[in-house]
Each structure stands twice: as structure tokens, then as C-alpha cells.
Amino acid sequence: MKYEEIVHRCFRCGYCKLTSDYTDFNCPAYRKFRFETYSPGGRMWLIRAWLNNEIKNSERFQEILFSCATCANCVEHCVFVFSEDLVNIFIAAREEMVNKGIIPPAVRDYLKNISINGNPYKEPQDERGKWADGTPVETYKDQDYLFYVGCVGSYDERAKKIAGAVANLLLKAGISIGILGEKEKCDGNEVRALGEAGLFQFLAKENIAYFKELGVKRIITLDPHAFNAFKNDYPGLGGEFEVYHYTQILAPLIKSKKIPLAEYKAKITFHDPCYLGRHNGEYDAPRKILGAIPGVEMVEMEQNRENAFCCGGGGGNFFTDILGGGEDSPNRIRVQGALDTGAQIIAVACPQCAKMLDDAIKAEELDDRLEVLDVAEIVTRALA
Amino acid sequence: MTDITQALAEIVGEDYVSDQPEEAYFYARDPGLMPAHKPDYVVVPKTAEEIQNVVRLANREKIPVVPMGAGMALTGLVIPLKGGIVIDMKRITGILAINEKARLVIVEGGTSQGLLKAYLEKNYPKLRHSIPDSPATATIAANVMIHGQGRLSQQYGFNSDMVAGLEVVLPSGEICKIGSCSISPDWFSKGAPMPDLSGLFLGWFGATGIITKVALKLYPKKKMRDVEIFITDMEELVPDIVHELTYTEMVEDITVFAQPLPMIFRDNHHITIFFTGDTDTELEFKRKMVWDALDRFIKSKDGGFMGVPPVMKPTLLDSPQRSVTRFADVKKGGGFEYSGPIILVEKYPECSRKIKELAEKYDLGYSGMARIIGRGHCMMYGFAFTFNRADPDMMERTRNALHEVSEYALKAGGVFWKPTVDEQKMALDKMDPNTRNLMGMIKKNIDPNGIMNPGNWEVN
Structure with a gap:
């Protein structure tokens, strides 16, 4: 297994599952399951035990490995020099399990659907660009930017609205974008996170080849997950592009008043998406956008920025739902944290987070007290 | 599901009981060197009532x-030597009451050192507790249970001396x-005057x-x-x-x-004040x-103050000191x-000479660390050896070195702190009948x- 030479170095001290100020446990899987085995340290020790044939690849072991949301809280807070590799180690272990074909059914189904249908929803490829129907968004030709939407933004009803909001704002500001529509393929970020390295490479190489064929130089992503794959994984496979999350484009446009805003009175807390924040260090762009809206009062949740608590959707859990269900599911814990701030709106910058937190608000019966809106949707409401 | 598993599930909820091999493997061991013993069940209760049941x-x-x-005791104190039920306390984390004027706090049995620190910093910035340098996940209850020491032990004794009720x-x-x-109704004394x-x-x-609950004395927290x-x-000057x-x-x-590494530390004793x-x-x-x-030691050229580099200060002032944990990965x-x-x-x-002797004998990386308890009434001298978990030979050498430490410590008039089962037996053998x-x-x-x-403090 890749990283096998590191797994024995975990001291299981537990810093990995905390925030930097120790306010609370901040590992979503640990918060849900509460056995040490579901913490990063537990995983490290169990992976080693598995490699040494001291435990078997059981259903529970699979649940332990695949409940990791790859949120990188452990990477942020582990005190050892190998901290950077913690999520990579968990993914490497998943790869071993995938290679042996012994994985949770939900993971298998997700990978199968990507492999067969090109998306996890078993939807037809030619409907991938339907979200843009009725908008002035054009197919990519030679525009300045490729606007890459991803599987969730293309097929999920809630996320499609967010994709539309982002596209409209970019166009309104005069940004030259084009989409791939029915030619768009899965970016593979979750495929990689779920341990199907071969399928990820296939998807990435296909995407890279197609982007190059079209002459794509710059990409704006809707989804931080795609942003992460394009920015961090594609270059190693020959895909060097200028990659931006849409908030990184919107923030300077709003600052320079290319998108004029009117007053929009609301108390808002921002939920940092793990693949925008901890994985890629972008904490400011969404806050700058929201902070520039007249009338908006920003409040921070106790766990924010590097200490943000994951919604539980990362690492493929959005699709497999291994972390879902029950009062201790991460998304429900997160909306309670938002409620504590007194905010009316949880702002997100990720369609997966939006859906996860929407579901949590329903489960917690907070519909009349909290609303989840993407940053782009809030800006849309505030347009002058 | 066995009858016992079912009965436990009825107490703590099905999600919080395990008789599975994964939990049995993990909870069978701690990060130290004691042999593993598997529990039959692991439960993670939420309330004292569940623990009672x-x-x-x-x-x-x-x-x-x-x-x-x-x-985190490292000496196997939570290894279930005779199997049975491990009760993981970390879901019981309430901070139940603070009396700001009396400087007292009541916490639940699974509340971590880190959580109390964060809570006090946020809500009572003029209060602090004697935080140990064990990882922030270490619990208050377990720390007082093992008579731990912390940042305020030089002033107020063992952390267990700061208990105000249980x-x-x-x-x-x-x-x-x-x-x-x-x-x-007030938790202010663990005993006196009774x-x-x-x-x-x-x-x-x-x-x-x-x-399941600890009342702990808190102390003034200065701004700087x-x-x-x-x-x-x-080394002979250190006691003076x-x-x-x-x-x-x-x-x-x-x-x-x-400690011998990094090189700048070699051959010196660093009294950190x-x-x-x-x-x-x-x-x-x-x-x-x-x-x-300390002027006389400077004048006699027997010692001097080291300019603490700015980059080193945050490490030293960190509380708990995460650098202590990093010692685990030196090898x-x-x-x-x-x-x-x-x-x-x-x-x-003599402790200092002994650790050097043992490190040389067993070819081990080491750090000798003393924490002063009370106004010099005693100290905890940590004979710490780092080892590579993937190197069985090094692990065995470390075990042997620690065994020699145990024998030495007892002869030197020391009393084991958080002793292993073997050390407990040695202590009981030497103890007044x-x-x-x-x-x-x-x-x-x-x-x-x-x-x-069972297995701990067993008097045969």
C-alpha cells in the first residue's frame, strides 16, 4: 500500500480530531460514531492492523475507512511531520480495498454509476447541460473561461439553481464563459477520494485531453471538489490550467462594483467548504463577497476557517451517506452551530454543502429559523 | 448479538456498544509498550446513569x-487485562458549573483538558486550571485519577491536590x-474538614x-x-x-x-522557568x-540564561506543549x-546520569524531563525513551531500559507514577505490609x- 511506511508512526494522541483551540471534537466521523476507531488515529492503527493481517476487511472496517469525509481537519491539526499525508493514507487504504473489490455497496454503486453513466445519478449524459436551459450561457468555444459545473451542479435540482445563479452573475459582470453541456464529464474528485485510482485517472485524462482539444486555458468551477481535482491532481497528469473557484472570480468583481449591489439586510454565517478552505486555503473570497453586500451582518460559527466543521458530505459521503442519519450526523451538528450564531442564513459555496445542510435543517425542523443559500444566490438577491 | 451485547445496547443504545474485532483491536492497547489484551465489549455512554447501569x-x-x-497514560492502565467492558468516557463532556469567585469548576468524567482550557479562555479569561502536557484529549478525571501534574503543580502540588470533590x-x-x-450543594473540598x-x-x-464528576480548583490567570x-x-547544581x-x-x-538532540541541547540541563x-x-x-x-551561579560561571529564540518561545509557551507529543516521532x-x-x-x-547510562546501554533516543511539584517538595523525573513501533528489537530494548528504570527508581527512594502492572507489583512487594x-x-x-x-492494585 502507498504510504505503508508511515502508518505505524501515529501515536494516536488525538490532536487530529480536535480544533486548534480544543473547543470540540472536529472529526465528522468521530463525532457521529464516537468510537476511537472512527477517528483518524483509530484508522491509522486499524490500517496497520489490517496490513499485518491482525484484522480483516469486515463491513465495519469498511464503514470506518469510508466514513472519513476527507475533510482534512486531521491534516490541519495533527502535530507530526507526516500530517500532510493523513487523508492520502486513508485514500490509499481505500484504493487497496477497491482493488480487492471488498467495499461498501454504496461505494460500489457510486463508482459503478460513474463508470457506466458518467454521473452518480444514472441520468442521461445529454441532460447534463439542461440546468443552463433558459439562461444565456453558451457552449464553450473560445471564451476566456470554461465554466465547469460538475455532476452535482448538473443533475441535482437544488444545485442546478446554484449553477444558474453563478453563471448569471458571471455573465452579468461581463465574464466570458462557456460550458461543456452534454460534453462535460465527471471531474473525478470523489472517485479518487473513494479509492478508485484507475477510474479517476481515466476521467482526468479524458477531461484533460478534451480541455486541451478545446483550447481551454482557464477554468472556473462551481464546486470546490472539482476545483480541488483540477488544481491539485490534474497537473500531475498533464493538465495544467488556471483554475478558480467562482468565489475567487466574483470577489474582485464585486469589489470593483462590476456587480452593483443594493441593500440586503440579513444576518449570515458562512460555512467553509473543506475543499475550498482546508484543502486549498481559500477562506477569504466568499467572506469578502458577503461582507461587501450592504446590510449584511456577518457572524462566524465557533468552528470556522481552518477549524470549520465539515458538513459530512466530503470524501464521497454525499453520495454514499455513510455518515448520514441520526442527531449526531455532521450536517445536523453543523446547522446547530449555525443556529447558535443567531444567523438567519447559512451561506455556502459548494453545492454539496448546500444540499447536506438543507437536509439537516429539515431533519432538525429549523426551516422557519434558518435558510441555506449559496453565496451566488445571496448576491443575486442583493443585485441592484 | 450476544445477550450481554444486547443488554449493553439497551443501556447505551445500539450505536454505542461494540463487540466487533475493530474496537477489540484498538481498545486492547494504548500507545505505550504494554502487551495488548482485548476487551469483550466497548461502550460509549452518554450519562452517569448509563455508566451506573x-x-x-x-x-x-x-x-x-x-x-x-x-x-494517554502510556503504561497500560486502560488495557483490559482480563477482558470485559471498556467504558470510553469521552461522550460525557459537560462543564456543569463554574463558581468564578470561589474559582471552582465541576466537569463530567469525560471532559478533556483541552475543552476546559478552551471554555475558560472564552468565558472566564481570568481563570485557569493546571493543564498537563499530555495531549489535549486527555481527560480531567483520568488525570486526577493518576495523580497527574500540570502547569501549576510547582505552586499547588499534584493536580489531584486541586480536586474539590468527586x-x-x-x-x-x-x-x-x-x-x-x-x-x-457546594463543591469546594474533597475532604477537609471531614x-x-x-x-x-x-x-x-x-x-x-x-x-463521573470532578470539581476542580481553578487559579488566577494573568494576562501575560x-x-x-x-x-x-x-547536573549536581540543578537541585540548588x-x-x-x-x-x-x-x-x-x-x-x-x-536530551542529546538537537545538538544545541547536548550536555546541558535546561531549567525552564x-x-x-x-x-x-x-x-x-x-x-x-x-x-x-540565580545570580550566584552566573557569577561562578556555572550556568547562565539562554536567550530563548523567538521561534522557540511559542513552542515552550504552548499549553499543553504539543512538542512533548512530537517526541514520539523522533525515530x-x-x-x-x-x-x-x-x-x-x-x-x-543521579536520575540524569541513569537515563544517559541506560540510553547508551540500550542504544535509545531519550529525553530526561523533570517537573517540579510543590515548592521543591518532590519532582516527577521522566525517563523518556522514543522508539520505532515498526522495530520490535528497539521496542524490546525500550522495555528493558524502562524495567531497569523501575528497579532503579524504587532503590533510589522514588515512588512510581501511573505504574504499569509490573511496577504496581514491585511497589506492593516493597510496601509496608x-x-x-x-x-x-x-x-x-x-x-x-x-x-x-482487575489486574490493577491487586493485593494477593
Whole structure:
């Protein structure tokens, strides 16, 4: 297994599952399951035990490995020099399990659907660009930017609205974008996170080849997950592009008043998406956008920025739902944290987070007290 | 699902009981070097009432019960030596009450050091507790249970001396309040002026009961904190230096470390002196007092203050010091263990020589670290060796070195701190027979079925 030479170095001290100020446990899987085995340290020790044939690849072991949301809280807070590799180690272990074909059914189904249908929803490829129907968004030709939407933004009803909001704002500001529509393929970020390295490479190489064929130089992503794959994984496979999350484009446009805003009175807390924040260090762009809206009062949740608590959707859990269900599911814990701030709106910058937190608000019966809106949707409401 | 698993599930909920191999593997061991023993069940209760019911079940079925905080003692105290039920306490994390004026806090049995620190910093910035340098996940209850030490131990003694009351689940399943809280709504004393029954539980490692609440004394937190390091290459001077420093009554914490790596530390003893103040004037006054106290050592050229590099200060002032945990990976192997006898400060020179001798003999990386307890009344001297978990030979050499430490410490007049089962046996063998018999009577009467963390403090 890749990283096998590191797994024995975990001291299981537990810093990995905390925030930097120790306010609370901040590992979503640990918060849900509460056995040490579901913490990063537990995983490290169990992976080693598995490699040494001291435990078997059981259903529970699979649940332990695949409940990791790859949120990188452990990477942020582990005190050892190998901290950077913690999520990579968990993914490497998943790869071993995938290679042996012994994985949770939900993971298998997700990978199968990507492999067969090109998306996890078993939807037809030619409907991938339907979200843009009725908008002035054009197919990519030679525009300045490729606007890459991803599987969730293309097929999920809630996320499609967010994709539309982002596209409209970019166009309104005069940004030259084009989409791939029915030619768009899965970016593979979750495929990689779920341990199907071969399928990820296939998807990435296909995407890279197609982007190059079209002459794509710059990409704006809707989804931080795609942003992460394009920015961090594609270059190693020959895909060097200028990659931006849409908030990184919107923030300077709003600052320079290319998108004029009117007053929009609301108390808002921002939920940092793990693949925008901890994985890629972008904490400011969404806050700058929201902070520039007249009338908006920003409040921070106790766990924010590097200490943000994951919604539980990362690492493929959005699709497999291994972390879902029950009062201790991460998304429900997160909306309670938002409620504590007194905010009316949880702002997100990720369609997966939006859906996860929407579901949590329903489960917690907070519909009349909290609303989840993407940053782009809030800006849309505030347009002058 | 077995009958016991089902019964436990009815108590704590199905999601919080496991009889699965994964939990059995993990909870069978701690990060130290003691042999693994698998539990039959692991439960993660949410309330003291659930713990009561688990213990009642265990007592009825004569199943061992082992309470576990973060499991960071490193000496195997939460390894279920005879199987049974491990109770992971970390879902019981409430901070129940604070009395700001009296400087007291009541926490639940699984509340971590880190959580209390964060809570106080946010809500009561003028209060602090004696945080140890174990990882922030370590629990308050487990720390006082092992008579841990922390940042304020030089001033106020063992962290267990700072306990102001306990709630304990007895082996019968009954809840028992210890201290003023047994007859008063206020938790301010663990014993005085009545008989101090906390001794029936503190130091017993769960062999007499499970702590479900701790009242802890808090102390003033000054706005500023600083550190100086006094260096000498003469180990025999360390006790005198500590004596002078404790006399000033100006110092928050005193630790002494000596280690061969990095090279700048080699052959020197680093007396690390922490002090605090609300104003620059107070801080500088204390600094001057410290400097004046050690002036004679400077004049005789036996030592001097090291300029603490700015990059090093945050590491030293970190609380808990995460750098202590990093020692585990010095050999890129994720392991360290130490034997930390409590011993007179005057034994520092021979402890220091002993660790060097053992490190050389067994070819091990080491760090000698002393923490002063009370105004020099005693110290914890940590004979710490780092090892590579993937190198069985190095692990065995470390075990052998630690065994020699144990033998040495006892001969030198030390008392084992958080002793391994082997050290407990050595201590009981050496103990005054009447004291040993008293311990035996206590254990037998409190826990007649011998279900509580069996293997620990067993008087045969």
C-alpha cells in the first residue's frame, strides 16, 4: 500500500480530531460514531492492523475507512511531520480495498454509476447541460473561461439553481464563459477520494485531453471538489490550467462594483467548504463577497476557517451517506452551530454543502429559523 | 448479538456498544509498550446513569469493567487485562458549573483538558486550571485519577491536590459523592474538614470506582506569560538552582530537560522557568527576582540564561506543549514511553546520569524531563525513551531500559507514577505490609467481585 511506511508512526494522541483551540471534537466521523476507531488515529492503527493481517476487511472496517469525509481537519491539526499525508493514507487504504473489490455497496454503486453513466445519478449524459436551459450561457468555444459545473451542479435540482445563479452573475459582470453541456464529464474528485485510482485517472485524462482539444486555458468551477481535482491532481497528469473557484472570480468583481449591489439586510454565517478552505486555503473570497453586500451582518460559527466543521458530505459521503442519519450526523451538528450564531442564513459555496445542510435543517425542523443559500444566490438577491 | 451485547445496547443504545474485532483491536492497547489484551465489549455512554447501569450489569454478571479517558497514560492502565467492558468516557463532556469567585469548576468524567482550557479562555479569561502536557484529549478525571501534574503543580502540588470533590460510580452501581458535596450543594473540598474519602479513588486507576464528576480548583490567570531558560552543564547544581527558584515564589512552573538532540541541547540541563504577570511591571519584577536568585551561579560561571529564540518561545509557551507529543516521532516510529517516578529533587543528578547510562546501554533516543511539584517538595523525573513501533528489537530494548528504570527508581527512594502492572507489583512487594493489607481490605470491601479494572492494585 502507498504510504505503508508511515502508518505505524501515529501515536494516536488525538490532536487530529480536535480544533486548534480544543473547543470540540472536529472529526465528522468521530463525532457521529464516537468510537476511537472512527477517528483518524483509530484508522491509522486499524490500517496497520489490517496490513499485518491482525484484522480483516469486515463491513465495519469498511464503514470506518469510508466514513472519513476527507475533510482534512486531521491534516490541519495533527502535530507530526507526516500530517500532510493523513487523508492520502486513508485514500490509499481505500484504493487497496477497491482493488480487492471488498467495499461498501454504496461505494460500489457510486463508482459503478460513474463508470457506466458518467454521473452518480444514472441520468442521461445529454441532460447534463439542461440546468443552463433558459439562461444565456453558451457552449464553450473560445471564451476566456470554461465554466465547469460538475455532476452535482448538473443533475441535482437544488444545485442546478446554484449553477444558474453563478453563471448569471458571471455573465452579468461581463465574464466570458462557456460550458461543456452534454460534453462535460465527471471531474473525478470523489472517485479518487473513494479509492478508485484507475477510474479517476481515466476521467482526468479524458477531461484533460478534451480541455486541451478545446483550447481551454482557464477554468472556473462551481464546486470546490472539482476545483480541488483540477488544481491539485490534474497537473500531475498533464493538465495544467488556471483554475478558480467562482468565489475567487466574483470577489474582485464585486469589489470593483462590476456587480452593483443594493441593500440586503440579513444576518449570515458562512460555512467553509473543506475543499475550498482546508484543502486549498481559500477562506477569504466568499467572506469578502458577503461582507461587501450592504446590510449584511456577518457572524462566524465557533468552528470556522481552518477549524470549520465539515458538513459530512466530503470524501464521497454525499453520495454514499455513510455518515448520514441520526442527531449526531455532521450536517445536523453543523446547522446547530449555525443556529447558535443567531444567523438567519447559512451561506455556502459548494453545492454539496448546500444540499447536506438543507437536509439537516429539515431533519432538525429549523426551516422557519434558518435558510441555506449559496453565496451566488445571496448576491443575486442583493443585485441592484 | 450476544445477550450481554444486547443488554449493553439497551443501556447505551445500539450505536454505542461494540463487540466487533475493530474496537477489540484498538481498545486492547494504548500507545505505550504494554502487551495488548482485548476487551469483550466497548461502550460509549452518554450519562452517569448509563455508566451506573453498565456497572450494575457487570457486577451482576461478574464482568470486568475498565474506564478509559483518552488512554494517554502510556503504561497500560486502560488495557483490559482480563477482558470485559471498556467504558470510553469521552461522550460525557459537560462543564456543569463554574463558581468564578470561589474559582471552582465541576466537569463530567469525560471532559478533556483541552475543552476546559478552551471554555475558560472564552468565558472566564481570568481563570485557569493546571493543564498537563499530555495531549489535549486527555481527560480531567483520568488525570486526577493518576495523580497527574500540570502547569501549576510547582505552586499547588499534584493536580489531584486541586480536586474539590468527586462523584463516583461504585462497583455496586451506586453513585457516591465525595467531599463537601456529600452534605452541601457546594463543591469546594474533597475532604477537609471531614475524613478525606477521595483517597479511596484517586490513584486507584478505576479499581475502586469510576469518576463521573470532578470539581476542580481553578487559579488566577494573568494576562501575560513568559519563559526563561537557565542552562548549566553541571547536573549536581540543578537541585540548588530549583531550590533558589522555588524560594522566590515568583515562578509559575519549573521543568528541567536534558536530551542529546538537537545538538544545541547536548550536555546541558535546561531549567525552564515560566512566570506570569498582569502588567509589564509585574512580569519584569518577577523576571528580575528570578535572575537575582540565580545570580550566584552566573557569577561562578556555572550556568547562565539562554536567550530563548523567538521561534522557540511559542513552542515552550504552548499549553499543553504539543512538542512533548512530537517526541514520539523522533525515530520516525510513533512511539515513546517513560517511567516517571515521583522522587526528591535532590535525586536529579543521579536520575540524569541513569537515563544517559541506560540510553547508551540500550542504544535509545531519550529525553530526561523533570517537573517540579510543590515548592521543591518532590519532582516527577521522566525517563523518556522514543522508539520505532515498526522495530520490535528497539521496542524490546525500550522495555528493558524502562524495567531497569523501575528497579532503579524504587532503590533510589522514588515512588512510581501511573505504574504499569509490573511496577504496581514491585511497589506492593516493597510496601509496608500493613499498608498493603489496608489497600487489600479497601479493594475487597469496595469491589468484592473484583470487577473494577482487575489486574490493577491487586493485593494477593
